[in-house]
Amino acid sequence: MTVPLTQHRLADGPTRRAIVQGGALMVGFALAGVPTRARAATGDAGPRPVDPNEVDSFLAVNGDGTVTVFCGKVDLGQGLRIAMRQIAGEELGIGIDMIKYIEGDTTLTPDQGRTSGSNGIQRGGMQLRRAAATARQALIELAAQRLNAAPDDLVAKDGEVRPNNGGAGIKFAELIGGRNFKIKLNPKAPLKDPATYTLVGKPLPRPDVPAKCTGGFTYMQDFSAPGMVHARVIRPPAIGAKLIGVDEASIKHLSGANVVRLKDFLAVIADDEWTAVRAARALRAQWSEWSGLPAQDKLIATLRADPEVTDEVLVTRGQQGPSAQSGAVSRSASYFWPMQSHGSIGPSCAVADVRSDAATVWTASQGTHGNRKTFARFLGLPEEKVRLIYLDGAGCYGMNGHEDAAADAAIVSRAVGRPVRVQWSRQDEHGWDPKGPPQLLDISGAVDPAGRILAWRTEMWLPQTTRGLPDIPLLGPAAAGLDNVRGLQPGLISQNADPPYTADNVQVLVHWLKDAPLRPAPIRSPGKPANCFAVESFTDELAAAAGLDPIEFRLSGLADPRGIEAIRRAAALMNWQSRPSSGANKSAPVMRGRGFAYVHYKHSESYVAMGMEVAVERGSGRIRVERVACAHDCGQIINPDGVRAQVEGSILQTLSRVLMEEVQFDRSRVTSVDWSSYPILRFPDVPKLDIVLIDRPTQPPLGAGEAACSPVGAALANAVFDATGARLRTVPFTPDRVKVALSAV
Amino acid sequence: MTTYRLRINGVERAIDSSDPDQPLLYGLRSVGLTATKFGCGLGQCGACSVLVDRRPTRSCLTTIADTQGKSVVTLEGLGSMAAPHPVQAAFIKEQVPQCGYCTSGMIISAVALLAEKPKPTEDDIRASLEGNLCRCGTHVRVIRAVMAASGQGG
CATH class of the missing domain: 3.30.365.10 (Aldehyde oxidase/xanthine dehydrogenase, molybdopterin binding domain)
Known part of the structure; x- marks a missing residue:
């Protein structure tokens, strides 16, 4: 049976009473x-x-x-x-x-x-x-x-x-x-x-850890409401496809399974979860063709050639115009960071109980309060009648599918008049979570033989942020034809695109792209891993051009005492010996090197200095990261073990992004929809971590969940350059890319 | 509807299912044993790991019918907050989980490793946990906890 939207309330039968009782229970719980x-x-x-x-x-x-x-x-x-x-x-x-x-x-x-x-x-x-x-x-x-x-x-x-x-x-x-x-x-x-x-x-110690280790912790995925049904949403085979027809007879053999359709929004419900899974697999639906995505192998050229851009100068420092100095060396380079998935280990899930006059939504979203306006809008309810309650999901690191799953659950609950649990599949999560945006940066600059940066210019192509957007557009409301916001919200992705070092003149220009190939959303440390990768790689390129040690080069252009201390502490962890890159063993079958990078997060928050030791296999092109050393200053530390865990996680997650991760897509849809087509870091890839936390009890506490993500890409690229003389400027650093770079040395 | 009889965490239990191909994972979760997590349904991530007759098993790929008459141990069956299993205790002491969604599978895999190899090297741990994915980046703590649980280091 298809449940039309107009029938969205059951009469006050036993089911409704159960829900009311459930509501009371839930309030007690909450x-x-x-x-x-x-x-x-x-x-x-x-x-x-x-x-x-x-x-x-x-x-x-x-x-x-x-x-x-x-x-x-x-x-x-x-x-x-x-x-x-x-x-x-x-x-x-x-x-x-x-x-x-x-x-x-x-x-x-x-x-x-x-x-x-x-x-x-x-x-x-x-x-x-x-x-x-x-x-x-x-x-x-x-x-x-x-x-x-x-x-x-x-x-x-x-x-x-x-x-x-x-x-x-x-x-x-x-x-x-x-x-x-x-x-x-x-x-x-x-x-x-x-x-x-x-x-x-x-x-x-964190109070949730014992229950997480013994099985008593209630995750979003484990929560159930009395009278709840299980739903699966069937996404189209192409991102922009329209639903032409549904063959409801195709799930007739599954007892209790029903179809819910609202325009292009298609879902199945069942009393038990496995039947819902089977129904979602068995349901036959006809969708229109759509192939509106750009060609992935031409993505960089497509971004660069986009005619619909809005230019904005973000930074202008020092005297403009070329610095003509004898002995100055000029360089220019282009860096690219691809679209990436949040890669949550558990696909998104939510439970919603939507009634004619009020709604309760249990969600793992990081934006419980912010979502309220969005949900009230597409449900057509006053804001104060919509309640969102947070429950832990699998880590989302920004904005994965949690909000979409919650909207899915709310839409189906409104349609069927019962509490509904929506659980996404692995393919849903990889295919449909909003993605970290692509970032393209061209940098040019000049340095004198003493290591003074004479000129620096960053030019970026980034998806724009739509002003005043309370949330990103959600999949369910869009498909169901409900009131939905329009626009892009990739996060603050243009920060840290200028060097933290003294330079005679600096300019940062961004070409804001009107659209993004795939729906963007903030992903941990939005934009900064890419910008810092480009800026700190280029800093290293200038140091190498001047024939100077990468750390001494950085220190000579830095005045901030906290930044200087972070760099010195990380250098000490690395037992850093002064010499220019690249190193001497460039012809060995396994080449070893060290690299360094530094960030003052958002130019106003935490200080992170990071060194890496790598081994690069000439034959396979494989990079083995052997050790990461990190000095981290986030001001006053509230809980040092908590900060340490965040720094460890930032380093390892970003190493994964830099070494392996790139969303694959054809002209219709994302094709990297599982862990074999979208691999992430595994235990054998994990390096030794040496982390020193610099506590400043009399300073304000600063964020510790993102900053250490930023220098990872450049520290790694700089280490590979030191080992091999080859520059990696495109993420991820796959063995094939490494081999191409090595052959060009 | 068929009734499948399994021994779960030391207790004989009956699970009803209309589909013999229903993965064990859904059977476990349907009787309230929710520590075992759905991660991919493809056997790629390890979040759904349980012990079936003491062997580490992906419950998303093992059918309820195939588990009939066998002995299943989930995270809940290893120990409790009051009396945790040594591996659970080590994970708590090392403050391993962040989001913790992979933790159940990690602990199950580690218990299976230690049953086979009571004093593993770090490389043994890395190799045996290769199929367990963690996105928060807790790997170094997992390794430390498993070493500690085996009476080494820590």
Whole structure:
């Protein structure tokens, strides 16, 4: 049976009642840890405050002495669940074990923006720190009245306010337990002196790890709602194809399986998951032809020749015009970074319960709050009637298919009037997750024999970002003909396209492309791995042209003391001996070399310096990365083990992207739709990692989830050049590409 | 509808399925054993690994019918938060998982390796886990945890 959209509500039969009960159960689930006693005390059963300017949006002191932290940023495995507790507990004066935690729920947590851009701690965490500091000040003032003491003589510690010089204190719960603070975040509330920290800076274990290791952790993929049906969405064989016809009889043999069709949106539902899988495989549908993609083997030329570009000069520094100096050497080179998939190990999944007047969507999206507007729009519901609740999915590193799967689930749920779980297949995820955009960079420059950069010009071709776009266009609403946003949102992909080193003149010009070959979305460290690959490779090319050691060349053009220290620390890890590249063993069957790269992330955030040791096999063209050394300065470290895990992950994931990854496509669709056609790094490819974290407790904390991705490509390319004399300027560095480059030396 | 009888985590269980070709993975998850993850359905990623008669097995490619009468161990059957298996304990101590979606398959594969080779070298671990993919980049911690679980290093 095809379920038309107009029949989207079941009558109040048993199924509906089950859903209502389920709804109550779900609310109970979602509210675990909410100060219910607090509500009872005040009689306030109304909505929680979610205004990010209000202290109560972030913190509640419960009647039992615990504190609940409400966090709008979500934990994707990067450790916010512990780091946020450390920040709040430290600033408030209460132990970690007394803190409950709720995250990513549009009804319960403040809108702190997408969990992206490595902003979790540096923005979201600092909002929470400010809220906790404001709350502590309020608690101390309340206690001062009760104790008839001066606030300066009191301290908040271990969940109570007590006199500095000893004596009985008053518990937080006694002071305000169950009641709201009703105050705004005070930007002037005094912060604790980092020298007195007892929680921040400690490698406390992440609370979700034990359940993840023993099987009790509930992922998005494991969640079920009462009365839920399983759905699979059938995507067309060509990206722009239209649905001509569906042969519903083709799944008649599968008991309980049904077709849901809305225009070009096609799905099957069944009571059990395996039947839904079989139905999706068996369903016969006829689609129109479509072949609107560019030819992959001509992609670079296609981007470069695109007539519909908007030019923007991003950087102009120093005097313009050519620097004519005797002995100056000029170079120019072109670099390319291909489209890549987020490559989540678990395909996207979501559950939605859409009713005529309200919707609840469980999603692993990094943008729970941001999605609310989008979902309200295509569901035709008021924003406040749409609730999105975050559950961990497989790591998404930007924006994989999570949002699309959630929209799919919402569309099918609205159509069938029951809670619906949509699970994507591996082929769906690889084929249809929005892709990291292609990036093409031409760089030219000149250097004098002393190593001074005389001129630098970067010219880039990048997909544009549509101004004011709240979200990227979603597949389901587009196919179903529902209200959908239009435009591109690849992330902030033009940053770090100019060198961090002194240069007489620098210009960065971007040609914004009106469109992208495949739907783009932010992918970890958006744009910066490619830009830094080009900039730091070209820096190395200039150093080699001047006959100078790559690290000394960098240091001679750098004034920032934190950058200098990061470089020196990484050089020490590498036991770096000064000499120009390339090295001496260029004719050996296995050539060894070392490379270096540096980034000051977004020119304003973390500092990362990275060295690599590689072996290149002449016969096979295979690169073996043997060791990566990294010095990482992200300011104040909240949790050093969490930062270390992020740096390890950034390095290994980006090595995978640089060595292996490129989305393959024909004129109709993505053809790299599994792990054999889109291989990623495996255990035998994993190098030794030596990481030094530079802690700066008195500096603001900066992001640690992305910065170390950026220098990976250049450190590797520079090491290959050092080993072989061959320059790799196109990612990925496949054995075939390496062999071609070697033959040109 | 046919009923298939399996021994899962030491307990005799009956799983109903209308399709003998239904992968074991869906059978396990349908009875609430959700630690075993769907990753690709192609036997390429290792997220769905379980032990079938002590051998590491891709539950996405093994049918429920073929598992009839056999003994299946999933992550839940190895240990618990209160009493974790030594490999689970090592993964917790080393804080291995980030997203953790691959962790179940990693631990199962590591348990199978240690049953065969109680003192593996690092290269043994790399070779035996080659078929388990991780996207978060936790590999160095996985290796360290397996070494520690085997009483080496750490």
